[in-house]
Amino acid sequence: MNVVDERDAGWFRGIYARHYADVVRYGLRRLGGTAAAEELAQEVFLVAWRRRWEVPERTLPWLYGVARRLLANHWRAERSAPPPLELAELPAADRNDAIARLVDVRAALARLSDDDQEILRLVVWEQLSVREAALVLGCGTTAAKVRLHRARRRLTDLLRERPAAAPTRIGGTR
16 A cells, blocks of 8 residues: 555544644734634645645644745735734733733844744744754755744844833923
């Protein structure tokens, strides 16, 4: 029995059941709306079914790669930038400080290039290894490591650039 014979409806139902929620979350983080994320997931699994003989054993990074290419094609067709990132759930303790940190990170992340944002999202949010992120991005592991290192450095630099608060005068004016 070869790979094509093993890739039947049962095989497909298995990867769909295991990874549908992951692909929807991937879409939510990039599109913001549930309906759009679910539509993206449906398109991803349609591609997976059509190209089932090409799907590697580690299916999730491959599925993320398909989702990434579908989104890139969509954005290219729309000629618009991806929507802004949604704020994550905030911790209850020290809520104001947490909000300020999240706003700072969100603003800094938005100033990064699309490539820098994507490598950071894949490794941090999607919790892929650098090797798996390289598969999604279509590059080698070494290139992904370099991209991740540079993206982290640029993000850190942007977070350090926060403008200093303007000095305030106490008392009357002169």
